[in-house]
Amino acid sequence: xxxxxxxxPGSTIGILGGGQLGRMLALAAARxxxxxxxxxxxEGSPASRVSKATIVAAYDDPAALATLARAADVVTYxxxxxxxxxxxxxxALGVAVAPGPDALRVAQDRVEEKTFLNAANAPTxxxxxxxxxxxxxxxxxxxxLPALLKTRREGYDGKGQAWIRxxxxxxxxxxxxxxxxSVLEARAAFRRELSIIAARGRDGEAAFYPLSENVHxxxxxxxxxxxxxxxxxxxxxxxxxxxAVLGRLDYVGVMGIELFxxxxxxxxxNEIAPRVHNTGHWTQDGCEVDQFELHIRAVAGWPLGDTTxxxxxxxxxxxxxxxxxxxxxAAEPNARLHLYGKGEPRPGRKMGHVNRVKSR
Ligand code: AMP
Numbered sequence: 001x002x003x004x005x006x007x008x009p010g011s012t013i014g015i016l017g018g019g020q021l022g023r024m025l026a027l028a029a030a031r032x033x034x035x036x037x038x039x040x041x042x043e044g045s046p047a048s049r050v051s052k053a054t055i056v057a058a059y060d061d062p063a064a065l066a067t068l069a070r071a072a073d074v075v076t077y078x079x080x081x082x083x084x085x086x087x088x089x090x091x092a093l094g095v096a097v098a099p100g101p102d103a104l105r106v107a108q109d110r111v112e113e114k115t116f117l118n119a120a121n122a123p124t125x126x127x128x129x130x131x132x133x134x135x136x137x138x139x140x141x142x143x144x145l146p147a148l149l150k151t152r153r154e155g156y157d158g159k160g161q162a163w164i165r166x167x168x169x170x171x172x173x174x175x176x177x178x179x180x181x182s183v184l185e186a187r188a189a190f191r192r193e194l195s196i197i198a199a200r201g202r203d204g205e206a207a208f209y210p211l212s213e214n215v216h217x218x219x220x221x222x223x224x225x226x227x228x229x230x231x232x233x234x235x236x237x238x239x240x241x242x243x244a245v246l247g248r249l250d251y252v253g254v255m256g257i258e259l260f261x262x263x264x265x266x267x268x269x270n271e272i273a274p275r276v277h278n279t280g281h282w283t284q285d286g287c288e289v290d291q292f293e294l295h296i297r298a299v300a301g302w303p304l305g306d307t308t309x310x311x312x313x314x315x316x317x318x319x320x321x322x323x324x325x326x327x328x329x330a331a332e333p334n335a336r337l338h339l340y341g342k343g344e345p346r347p348g349r350k351m352g353h354v355n356r357v358k359s360r
Contacts, residue, residue, distance in 0.1 A: 002094055003073040005202055005301025009033030012052070013296065014072030014095070016059060016086065018045025020340040020350060021276050022078040024284075026051045028292035034300065037071045039064055046340045047078070059086045069093035076253060076299045078275055080107040081154060098202075098252035098299040103274035106249070110152045110183040113271060120248045122241045122269045125260075130182040133174040140167060143186040149173045151180045161219065188268055190260035194228060197280035198242035199254045199294050199304055206246060207294065207304040208239050209287065214258075214279050220348060224315040225358070226282045233265040241269060254295040256280060278317070278350075285336045285355040286313035312358040323351035332356070 003011070013029050015022045018040030026036040026047050036051040041058055048054035053071065057064030060083050068075065068090065075090050075097045087101045106116045114124045128139035130149065140147060145167075151160035162176035163169075164184075174182070193216065197209045211234070212226030230238075242257055256277025258270040280291035289297070289305035297305055318325075323345055329337045332354075339352035 003096055005074075007034070007073050007300040007302075011035070011073040011300065012037055012071055013299065014039065014068045014075035014090075015047060015051075015078055016040075016075065016082045017078035018042055018047040018054065019078060020046050020342075020352075022047030023050055023340060024281075024292045024338075025076070025078060025276065025296060028290065029296045031293065032296060032300075032302075034296065037068060039068050044343075046342055049341050059083055060089070062089065065089050066093060069095040074098060074299050076295070077104070080104060080274055084108070099255070099274045100250070100252070103249045103251055103255070107272055107274045108153055110150055110155070110271070114183065116248075117245065117269050117272070120244045122245055123267070124269050125188050126186040128184045130174075130184050133171050136164065136170045136174060136184055137167070139184050140164070140170075143184060146187050148185045148187060149177055149182050150185065151177050151182050153181070159219065188260040188270070189262065190268070191263050192261045193270070194230070194234075194238070194259045194261050194267070195224075195277065195279040196238040196242050196257050196259065197254060197277055197283065197291050198239075198246060198257060199291075199298050199307075200246040200251045201298050201304050202252055202301045204247075205304055206243055207307050208242060209280065209283055209291070209307045210309055211235060211238055211259075212279050212282060218348075220319065221278045221317055223317070224279045224282050224313075226279075226286060226313055226315075227309050230261075231265065234261065234267065237265060237267050241267065245269075245272060253298045254280070254291050278353075279315075281338070281353050282313040282315040282355055283307075284338065285357065286311055311360045314356045314358050316354050316356070317350055318352040318354060320345045320347045320349055320351065326352075329354050 012035045018038045023046040038048045038051045038054045146165045149162045162173040164173045193214045199207045210227035212224045213228035215223045256273040260268040283290040334357040336355045
């Protein structure tokens with residue numbers, strides 16, 4: 001039977017995906033008296049270890065989706081490569097899914113994403129759709145050099161990307177992304193990278209956290225400082241963009257929007273993530289209501305809650321072996337350690353993060 005919102009405590013949230021984002025969503029749900037059921041293809045996932053139940057199956061397994069639809073009052077997802085057809089199948093079974101399939105569809109394909117953003121009046125770099133090396137050569141005069149080639153689908157953390165520095169590098173770049181359907185992007189001459197974590201409720205109410213400043217290394221997020229030092233104009237522009245994107249998708253839940261700060265108040269959207277976001281982890285120790293609780297509140301139809309920052313926080317990802325410093329970090333003043341319960345510290349794997357309070 002279709003759920004009525006707000007979902008009362010004791011209701012069940014289904015989550016597609018079992019990674020650290022699902023884990024932190026489950027912990028937030030637990031604080032509000034809500035149960036979580038995870039659907040993930042992986043045994044022993046970080047999220048399943050703190051959830052009421054787990055269904056281990058492929059995301060598009062019909063029997064697994066039927067079980068999840070029976071168990072959950074509403075379903076959400078914690079990563080953007082869940083097949084859209086899985087979400088559509090759940091909806092056909094009568095269970096509400098938030099955010100909806102449109103947000104997933106848009107976020108899964110960099111050409112669709114940029115086309116959507118520009119139509120929503122959210123500026124991006126100039127780009128070209130690429131299906132062959134000839135498409136790259138044809139677009140270079142318009143985009144200029146250097147330009148960045150990215151696969152349209154399933155690239156993340158800087159994977160599936162190749163810079164083109166001169167016209168002789170076209171073939172090699174296309175080969176480097178596996179000759180896959182791609183997008184060619186003009187280089188953004190940004191001063192720094194910012195992001196805004198935004199949310200929209202079932203009633204259309206929007207909420208925004210203050211912007212964060214993010215440092216990436218090798219395409220992977222290293223640190224986030226928030227609230228970032230930004231002018232009121234930059235904050236207004238980021239919120240304008242977020243409001244436009246959320247509204248056009250009739251979005252319910254938290255979204256991460258990565259921005260390039262061009263200076264002089266100019267912002268470009270790099271990408272949107274239809275889920276809680278690594279650059280929002282600082283909110284766990286910096287705000288009244290953190291992004292995980294905000295997302296749960298939004299999908300459950302609750303009031304969104306207070307996004308006011310209480311302190312400035314620097315979040316540092318613990319990648320691979322860095323998590324082995326847990327004992328030292330645990331002894332630091334003004335630091336809070338968040339570990340994901342992952343077994344093997346493979347190089348570059350996100351094992352946890354630490355939030356350090358910078359100023360009160
Ligand atoms: P992405 O996987 O699209 O988030 O890109 C990973 C990182 O590469 C970004 O955080 C930027 O540091 C850099 N990057 C991505 N696109 C561009 C661009 N068009 N111009 C300059 N740098 C970029």
